[in-house]
Amino acid sequence: SHCKGEPADSTRAKSMASNSASISSDKRFLIFFDFDETIVDETSDDVVVQAAPGQHLPGWLKDTYQPGHYNEYMQRVLAYLAEQGVTESDIRSSMEKIPATPGMITLFQFLRTRPPQDFEVVLLSDANTFFIEAWLRRAGARPLFHRIFSNPATFNRDGRLVLRPFHAHDCMRCPSNMCKQVIVREYVARRTQERGRPYQRVCYVGDGANDFCPVLSLGPRDVAFPRRDFPMHRLITETHEAMPGEFKAVTVPWSSGEDVVQRLRKLVAE
Template identity: 80%
Template sequence: MVKDARTMASHAPHIPSDKRFIIFFDFDETIVDETSDDQVVQTAPGQYLPDWLKDTYNPGRYNEYMQRVLGYLAEQGVTESDMRAVMEKIPATPGMLTLFQFLRTRPQTDFEVVLVSDANTFFIESWLRRTGARGLFHRIFSNPATFNKDGRLMLRPFHSHDCPRCPVNMCKQVLVREYVTRRMQERGRPYQRIFYVGDGANDFCPATALGPRDVVFARRDFPMHRLIIETHEATPGEFKAVTVPWANADEVVQRLRKHVAE
């Protein structure tokens, strides 16, 4: 499965190696103000899933559950255009489009922008292209999703890993570590800082790998933020990155302005 992830990365366009910073974004409830997997249920008959299907979910195996959900939707006649229409209507989180505009208008040497999400490539690409934000991202790492000849959206796991904290199909810390290591080898030098913008428990795992010069933008009062607070209280000094809670992404812009001015 790891081979799939690396193949996806290798097929992406060339990235200039002169960026000062790298900034990672989660998608669900970070870039968009909903969870895309929940929103696709709006395409189901009656806009809900039957209990027998919901009862098949097993903790840590959400990707497998979503494969069954997408199969059910296909059986109910839900089309690619139905799903895309729902994805395109998901609202951005407050201030996120302002943050995107800030990143777009920075000099080319400032930010390498990467998306890491446990959603899927079809949902993410649909939303980004509708909002005109696709070109901002140098890489998108998510679970591969493509339509087969019968019109069913086929979802696959991103990779396999050994992290006990994360769902079996994706550990964002493994992803972030491998990507940053590879990019630093290509560049021949480190980034000045790494930024990470997220909200969920699966965003906490990669954040623990960041250093004291790096900055984690944790959506205020969401699981990632609560886990960081709990870690600081239980084991002071273990979580090393600077934490900046945010409710509106304008707060992220304000902090980034300070760092680019250094």
């Protein structure tokens, strides 16, 4: 399925597709990363609130949150911050200060130093493009990522960070603005077609409940890396108990990025 507004069959789209395919058609493994509580050790949406006056939001604003509609809530939060005089540089510097999760920089170094045919690295997050790009650039990790899928966010002329939903979907499990399984399925299908062959394995590194939905689509050769004792890990464990055989992927829980490196070393050595 084509993105809205993307030319379905223009020569430009075709040449871009064939260029990107030739660059990375030889990758053996595809690895997806979540952002909040996975790459960084906090939730970026919570961190940005610390840029507000008094480092917290008024009760009336918090009360507007409705389950399943977090994206719309964050749109209001960002509008409020702008009204309170919080600037682009304030938001950027608050993002840049977020610590990486333990071992994550080691994991990034491992991926960067592998032969180029090993890993295609993709980021998949329900945060937003501005928060993620700000953090990755500061960490020097932006070039590692082949693609970033997140809610689009750009500053308008009034200096407000305007957030939009990523897409619409029919999944009952996920928030209205993003189903990560839809993104994973479409990306893997499109890249497999461009490459002319599947990846040896697909890996997914995450932590949250919304990282459970995408790993349900993985097969028995693929690897799910849930952060130990976080919601994604608990949901995988519960699924194994309640519906044996339903969850196909190999599960490798991690507390540090170094745990992920250890397993990836084994995979590339096969």
